[in-house]
Amino acid sequence: MSTVELSTDSVPNVLDAVLKKTQDKSWSTFAPDELSVLLSAFSPSQPVAVHSKAYIVLSAYCQRRRAEASTPEEGIQSIYKIFETPTTSRIADTEEREVVAGLTFLAALFDVDHLSASNIFQRDGVLESIMDTLDLFQASHDVDLAVAHLLGRAAGHKACRALLGADHQKWLEWKSRQTEDSELRAAAAVAMVKLARGSSVDSAESGGSTEQPMEDAELAALMKGLVVDSPSTSSVADAVEGLAYMSTTPSVKEMLSKDTTFLTKLFALVPRRKGAPAPSMEDLAGSPLYGTVVVIANLCAYRPRLSAEEAQIAKLRRMAKTPKTAGQSAPKDSVDDPLDDDEQVRERGRRILKAGAMEALTSAVRATDSRAVRSVVGKAILSLVEEKENRGMVLQAGGAKALIIIIQGILTPLKSSGVTKAPQLEAADFEPMQALAKLAITASPVQVFGPNEGAIYDAIRPFSLMLTHPNANLLQRFEAMMALTNLSSQSPETASRIARADDLMNKVELLMLEDHTLIRRAATELVCNLVAGCEEVFDKWGGDKKSGSKSKLQVLVALCDVDDIPTRQAASGALATLTASPDACGSLVELQAERHRVLPILGQLIDPAVVARPPGDVEDGGEDEELQTDPGLVHRGIVCVRNLLYGIENQAAQMEIASEANRVGLVRALVLAVKGCAQNPSSPILRPAAEALKWLLEHGVEVTV
Missing domain, CATH: 1.25.40 (Serine Threonine Protein Phosphatase 5, Tetratricopeptide repeat)
Structure with missing residues (x-):
């Protein structure tokens, strides 16, 4: 033809x-x-x-x-x-x-x-x-x-x-070893890598064995040399593609990450100049851009975090693949390779950041609108910000802006199509959101998003989606709550927008009841900030008796009695804010009358050595254990007690609460707190504690100093 x-x-x-x-x-x-x-x-x-x-x-x-x-x-x-x-x-x-x-x-x-x-x-x-x-x-x-x-x-x-078969492998190996034609050498080497890696997977699945014509180190060195020295654009693209496959091997990761000259050449393949020609999705097959970001992502990738059950299943699978033939060596597994330990990965991350990896990643986001490239960039930045010390460098290089662009590319099509609840998001879609959340947890909102409040408002949706979406994992939900807690302290408007996000408050209320300490803590801290910053949440949680908030107050009181101090601080902080409302105080009085737990728990915040722990403790076996306290808990507990006493409007209830406070030891705890301020008259607890004792005196309680 x-x-x-x-x-x-x-x-x-x-x-x-x-x-x-x-x-x-x-x-x-x-x-x-x-x-x-x-x-x-x-x-x-x-x-x-x-x-x-x-x-x-x-x-x-x-x-x-x-x-x-x-x-x-x-x-x-x-x-x-x-x-x-x-x-x-x-x-x-x-x-x-x-x-x-x-x-x-x-x-x-x-x-x-x-x-x-x-x-x-x-x-x-x-x-x-x-x-x-x-x-x-x-x-x-x-x-x-x-x-x-x-x-x-x-x-x-x-x-x-x-x-x-073998003939095809031999031809590829022959062409990869010749030195006259660098383009052909690179293309043949890439084919060999794909064939060897794929054959290894096929062999593992079938229980057989396969031989690789060239060692990983030899192939990797060949392709690394092409990236550094080859004048041909196509051979460099092929070499980068091969390294994208090979850089999943721990030994290759170490070799590449320690070669500063190679890293400089590799990162230079990403267009940096604004307005530089950007490869389209269809042209990525012939561009080194995608391969470059894949190599970066592989170099800093951590092992998957497995649960105990997942780890056991993985162990059984490895045992099932162990060769039974005498003298046959076991297959290599990067799961057990010390070069892939977390410390080694952290060190590789530091090396490539120093060599300019973040500048290359942020430039890649500007250079193309390819979903594939941006997804890998999000994965790479997530790995790099795993180490807290790296986050400042990531922010300085424009990492937050790059992540925002990636996230907008994910969410904008959903928004334009009218999708508002539980959109179809895959696991990879949450990676840039999680990376941005990590940055938002450890830096101020202005550092991450800039002075424009609109950028902060825009971050609420991805974080709320990561919190509420069924495909997000528990760690992502935890980090979403931490990021939202930080954002909510920025302004009342930000807190209100967070509270109004679809399904967010319902999800947070459920997570407050989680057995996992960190999840429960993060949910409680977010509620504490929203109660203080958003009038709607304040009313819903106790500021307005018509809201039916007594059950929510009961949860906060119970969380003031758990063993985790940060959770108790958040729960008691929320109560300290809510008890400024007479309606909340009325609901707490009703709870005290029904369960006799409110005053003992508030007293435990002030002095657990004086106030007995209430019966029916939420922690198993906790009735005989003395809770720990700290100055923050003491302050919050005293403010809660002071506000509660002055917020009771019913005279009969006032006398009943005064009697109960004396009976459970709360009065004694307040007296000791005042005495403890003898050497510190400017202590913030002195005035509310004194006001609480004055109220008790006025209601017939004998106060012995």
Whole structure:
């Protein structure tokens, strides 16, 4: 099969016309000349701009076919049928130009729709035709390079990988060792990496074994050298792609992270200048940008945090894969590799930050709107901010702004589509939100979001989604609450916007009852801040008796009696604010009459050695244990007692509470607190404690100093 050679000027015009046609609902397929142009557009004789446009056309067509198909399999078959014959006939041609066109097109199809490309690759005789081209055009750089790229694409998919045998490996190894052609060397090395890594996974799944022609260190060193020294853009892109695969190995991570020259060259591949040409999603296959951010993410990635149950399951799986043949070595597992310990990962993170990793990551976000690139950047920044000492450097390099851009890209389509509750978010979507939350926890809102309050308001939605969404994990919910607690202290308007976020308050109230200490603490601290900063929450939690808040007050009182001091501080802080309302005081008096726990618990905040712990303690076995206290708890407890006493409006209730306060030892605790201020007359607890004792004296309680 032969086609007429097209001028470089006519190809883009034809592609533009085809792309316009794909937007027409009545259009169904390519005209013969249009199909011929598309299949030739990926040839090395065409400029990069034509390759990019061809990717867009091919992607648009494949998306159209998949969308119109009634089943995924039907969509794959429709794409396969239109491209199978013209592609395989070109590969089997005797003219070099046609052969290269067929090989490069099939490699591009793997990038856009790998399932249909795999079907073509697996067709009887296709792989043989591909390898025959090497004999037919023995001195052709273009053919060798196209075959290496195509084998690399195929090696990334299990069904195609199964067809690649020892002869294919030997050819790739041979081409990866030659030094005359750096482009071919890089492409062959990448194919070898994909084939070796994929074969290892296949072998592990089947319980067999596989041999790797070249060691990881040798391959990694080869590709690292290409990044540092190669003048060819395409060979650098191939080398970066190979390192993206190899940098999951701990030993390779260590080697790469310690080479400052390599890191400088790698990070320089990301466009820094504003307005620099940005690769589109369709052009990422030929760009080192995606591979660069993947390498950065791999270098600083921590091992997955497993629960005890998950760790046990992983251990059993590793045991099941242990070879039973005598003398056969066990497979390497990075889970047990000391080079992947948390301390080693932290050190790698420090090294790459020092070399300029954050500048590269933030530039990558500005350089492209690719969801794939931005998702990996979010993952990388999340790993880097795991270490608190790194967070200042991340903020200085514009990490927060980059994360905000990534998050906006995730949430804007949801907002425009009218999705407001439980939108479809994947685990990866929460990673940039979690990274931003970590920054917002340890720095002031102004440092993270700048002086513009609108940016702070915009952060509320992602944090509230991470808190309420069913796909978020417990750690993400915890960090979302911590970040929102910090934001809520910024202004009453911010606190009010947080409180009005969809389902947020209901979720927080449930998490206040969690058994996990840190989750319970974070939820209580958030409520404390919202009670103080938002009038609506204040009314709902006790400021307005019509709100039915007695059960909420009961929860706060109970949380003042747990063993965790920060939780008690938050709960008693909320009570100290709420007891400024007579309605809240009335509800607390009712709770004291019903359960006889309010006064003893408030007294325990002031002096647990004097006030007996109330019966029916929420902590198992806690009745005989003395709670710890601190100056913050003493202050909050005294303010709560003072406000409660002066907030009681019913005279009979006043006398009953006065008697109860004396009986449980609360009066004695107040006296000792006042005595403790003898050497510190400016103590903030002195005045409210004295006012509380004055009220008790006025209501018939004998106060002995």
